[in-house]
Amino acid sequence: MEALRVSHKSLSPSSVQAKYPLLKALLVQVLSFVVCFAFAVIAKKFYGYVFIPFTFLLLLLFHSFLSLLISLLLKSEWWWNVIAFIFPIFVSLGLYLQISSALSLVIFLFLFFVFGTTLTTRVPYFPSHSSLSERLLEFFSDKEKLQLLDAGSGLGGLIIDLSKARPDWKLTGVEISSFPWLFSFLRSKILRRQNVKFQLGSYEYLNFEKFDVVFAYLSPVVMSEIWKKVQYEMVPGSIFMSYEFPVDGEPPSFEIQVSEKGAILYVWQM
Ligand SMILES: C[S@@+](CC[C@H](N)C(=O)[O-])C[C@H]1O[C@@H](n2cnc3c(N)ncnc32)[C@H](O)[C@@H]1O
Incomplete structure (x- = not known):
């Protein structure tokens, strides 16, 4: 037991990255957002059509694929790659549907109290087979x-x-x-x-x-x-x-x- 605790104290930067994949996921989204935002600003300046729905969808897909690519390059586990891809889509959907902030908070708290510990344990809840x-x-x-x-x-x-x-x-x-x-x-x-x-x-x-x-x-x-x-x-x-x-x-x-x-x-x- 003591040996386990000691080994936690001497985490190297790479093991910190492995232990806190959320930081990596956050980095993926920030990087891809910055690139997409810059892309949108440049496109709007030169062509002026970025916020037409069709082009917005293209930009969203670009954002999702870029997140996926960065996540793959950072060697994330497969489920983080899936999250990297769908995250921009779900955020956009939430904004489009104008989900009330109270409901968002309730959903967030529920998910946090069920899955929040996954951020440190890296073990989500899923049930074993009934047999x-x-x-x-x-x-x-x-x-x-x-x-x-x-x-x-x-x-x-x-x-x-x-x-x-x-x-x-x-x-x-x-x-x-x-x-x-x-x-x-x-x-x-x-x-x-x-x-x-x-x-x-x-x-x-x-x-x-x-x-x-x-x-x-x-x-x-x-x-x-x-x-x-x-x-x-x-x-x-x-x-x-x-x-x-x-x-x-x-x-x-x-x-x-x-x-x-x-x-x-x-x-x-x-
Ligand atoms: C895959 S689920 C398995 C649930 C249950 N054993 C079953 O067979 O249906 C893993 C569970 O372990 C919990 N868990 C992960 N790390 C833990 C830890 N260090 N101490 C106690 N529970 C932990 C998670 O919160 C999650 O609910």
Whole structure:
């Protein structure tokens, strides 16, 4: 754990860029906007037709493609390339539709409280496949009083599903994002699941030692970090599972195909 914190303190500029992709995305938009604005001013000065709708659309497309190009040149991840492309279009659409500032604020706050932590964690919320809980129930069918952690529990779907089928298991979800955590917490209270605990916070500050199983569905960018923590804290005989994302250079003990369309569940026996 300490080793992880120390490594965060000594981030190089390139790792800062990798850790804060929003800064890169902002740079992409500022650069492409400046170029497009200069282009528009020059075109208006010499030809005088920039704000005719047709030419505005062309300029908008130019802006989007330019953002995409800069994003690609800066080697952003693919989803940031998509965002770079659609961002100018959505901003223009918002201005065109004259969305009220109050509504914009509500949408912004909602998105911020659901996805805001992604800016630092680089792990957005998306649910795992619905058949995952069935596979886990099958896999651990003979285990009684299992202590399982979902590191990054999102809306709590997986933990809630497991808790219904196995009231003897002790299930913990830890979630860094406030709205998803609140949703899962209320869900467990309304459903009166006694064997479930949802904690608000980062799994980085939770000791994995007491868990028999740690499950993670995170993102490729954090796998090597969580792997260090797993190795440092998990006890022999315990199990670490990662849905969809393997750990570079660390072959799993085995893999489980969750469903025909679902991703692979990688399993490491400690
Ligand atoms: C892909 S979702 C998976 C949700 C859930 N485990 C499932 O299987 O449906 C990843 C979740 O991890 C959360 N997360 C990311 N980094 C985290 C951290 N350091 N500590 C706790 N939660 C984190 C995100 O906010 C997101 O809700």
